[in-house]
Amino acid sequence: KSAGRKFCMARGAVLPKEISDGLKVLADLSFQIVSKLRDAFDVLIRDPRKAIDVAEEVERLEEKIDDHRVGLIMMILNWGENYPKISRWIMIKEAVENVEAAADRCEDTADVIRMISISRV
Numbered sequence: 001k002s003a004g005r006k007f008c009m010a011r012g013a014v015l016p017k018e019i020s021d022g023l024k025v026l027a028d029l030s031f032q033i034v035s036k037l038r039d040a041f042d043v044l045i046r047d048p049r050k051a052i053d054v055a056e057e058v059e060r061l062e063e064k065i066d067d068h069r070v071g072l073i074m075m076i077l078n079w080g081e082n083y084p085k086i087s088r089w090i091m092i093k094e095a096v097e098n099v100e101a102a103a104d105r106c107e108d109t110a111d112v113i114r115m116i117s118i119s120r121v
Contacts, residue, residue, distance in 0.1 A: 007092070010089070016075070016079055022068070022075060036058045037058050044113055048116075048118075052121075055113045059111075062110075069097075073093060076096065
């Protein structure tokens with residue numbers, strides 16, 4: 001929600017294609033991590049061992065998101081050096097940080113699922 005608001009605040013910013021493409025990849029990875037977390041919840045009761053494996057997949061996706069974020073932030077900072085409206089590129093950067101923070105919460109939740117699963121195995 002916070003990231004969406006920040007993207008709205010940055011409306012009108014003309015993004016380079018590499019940043020636009022990077023944001024699309026980030027959105028896709030975010031969808032994947034949330035879907036995988038839902039899968040972990042779904043199998044938690046039926047198959048705790050499988051829930052552990054799925055929770056590990058969530059962790060790998062979070063690492064992938066974090067790595068992608070680092071490169072994307074570098075692109076945004078480089079673009080921002082010459083962009084005339086500092087508030088717009090800062091909002092885009094902050095939105096990226098918000099998306100990554102949401103991925104961190106997914107990983108935290110997967111850790112709890114893993115602990116519950118281990119206690120049930």
